[in-house]
Amino acid sequence: MLATLQDLAAKVEVEMKAYRLYNVVPAVIAAVDDLTNWYVRRSRRRFWKSENDGDKNAAYATMYKVLVDFSKILAPFLPLLAEEIYQILVREVDANAPVSVHLCEFPSADKSLMDEKLVERIAMVRGMVEMGRVIRATNNVKNRMPIACMTVVAHGTEEKNVAETMKDLILEELNVREMKFLEDETKLVKLSAKPNFLAIKAKGPDYAKNMKVISAKLNSLSVDEIKALQNGETIKFDFGEVGADCLMLNRIVADGMAVEADQHFTVALDLKITDELRRACVARELVNRIQNRRKDQNYAITDKIEVTLFSASDVFKQAVAENEAYIAGETQAVAIKWAAAADGLEANDADGEAFAFTTVKA
Known part of the structure; x- marks a missing residue:
């Protein structure tokens, strides 16, 4: 996150000097997404764990620095919001700080915190996670439904290293049990390709004039030739060369x-x-219902609770029995008890399995 922040500061400085505001806003929005939908979400357990160790302190210190510096970057674009963040995080704890965010030096990138390779690797991971979520959405498989296995074909050595190194994180993000690797994509899908006319035309007038020649060649590619282009090779013509960026790939997969x-x-x-x-999945749905109840009851994130359940569903009971440690860990529950009847409990359901429950502070 610190490396991402430095990239943002450097980009904003360059673009603002050239008065290209239209390039700044998308970068700021992307950084907000990195912060909220990745760093904060991935660090939740670090924030609320009970032991006050170095990891927890590092997470909070990083969050503080990012918010303070981000408020300064935001100041020209969202002046009131940036001022509110600055006053709460800085002025309330440091009376000697500048009285306004708008009187602070605009932050420059700290080269000691920049890490281009790390940012690229995390971008690859997030891309893989996003593809998994697209598959779920397209096939109406909700995120809380665990999936037994995912198969990955890495299109390069660095990609393979990223997937292997970050495997546990990717599996957790996608709620998948196991990751398998294939070297050859054609063992997973039937691969074909056709020309990407817009990409070809964008390469220049010589390419546009020779569209028929390029199209004829790309339409006749074998699977091995397609794979070669994916690996960085190009097809050379008298007027230039084309690569994988000029292809639209089609993948046909097996049932299931x-x-x-x-x-x-x-x-x-x-x-x-x-x-x-x-x-x-039922257990994950139950966790969601309990977490919503915690929020409704205004429990602090560190509050321990006791959960009381009732259900006539054997599926629900078995789901809780098989996943009790996971449910307790996710909800900060020190005890999960069963009631003899639903009296006084709140009715609900988890993936269609009816149950009733209540929570109290432990």
């Missing part, structure tokens, strides 16, 4: 599988749902 791909990875999910996977 769904595939998405980008320039770094091809990702396939096995969408067959077993009874055990469904029970795990």
Whole structure:
């Protein structure tokens, strides 16, 4: 997150000096997404764990620095919001700080915190996660439904290293149990290609004039030739060369599988749902209901609770029994008890399984 912040500061400084405001706003929005939908969400357990160790302190210190510096970057674009953040985080704890965010030096990138390779690697991971979510959405498989296996084809050595190194994180993000690797995409899908006319035309007038020649060549590519272009090779003509960016790939997959791909990875999910996977989904749905109840009751994020449940559903009971440690860990529950009747409990359901529950502070 600190590396991403430095990239943002450097980009904003360059673009504002050239008065290109239209290039700044998308970069700021992307950084907000990195902060809220990745760093904060991925760090939740670090923020609320009870032990006050170095990792927890590092998470809070990083969050503080990012918000303070981000308020200064935001100041020209969202002056009132930036001022509110600055006053709460800086002025309330440091009376000697400048009285306004608008009187602070505009932040420059700290080169010691810049890490282009790390930012690229996380972008690859997020791209893979996004493809998995697209597969779920396209096939109406909700995010809380566990999936048994995903298959990954890495389109390069660095990509393979990223997927292997970040495997546990990717599996957790996509709620998948296992990751398998394939070296050859054609063992997973039937691959074909056709010309990307817009990309070809954008390469210049010589390419536009020779569109028929280029199209004829690209339409006749074998699977091995397509794979060679994916690996960085090009097709040379008298007027220039074309590569994988001029192709539109089509992937046909086997029944029960769904595939998405980008320039770094091809990702396939096995969408067959077993009874055990469904029970795990019920447990995740229960966690969601308990977390919503915590929010409604204004519990602090560190408050421990006791949960009381009732259900006539054998599926629900088995789901809780199989996943009790996970449910307790996610909800800060020190005890999960069963009631003999639903009297006094709040009715609800988890993936269609009816139950009733209540929570109290432990």
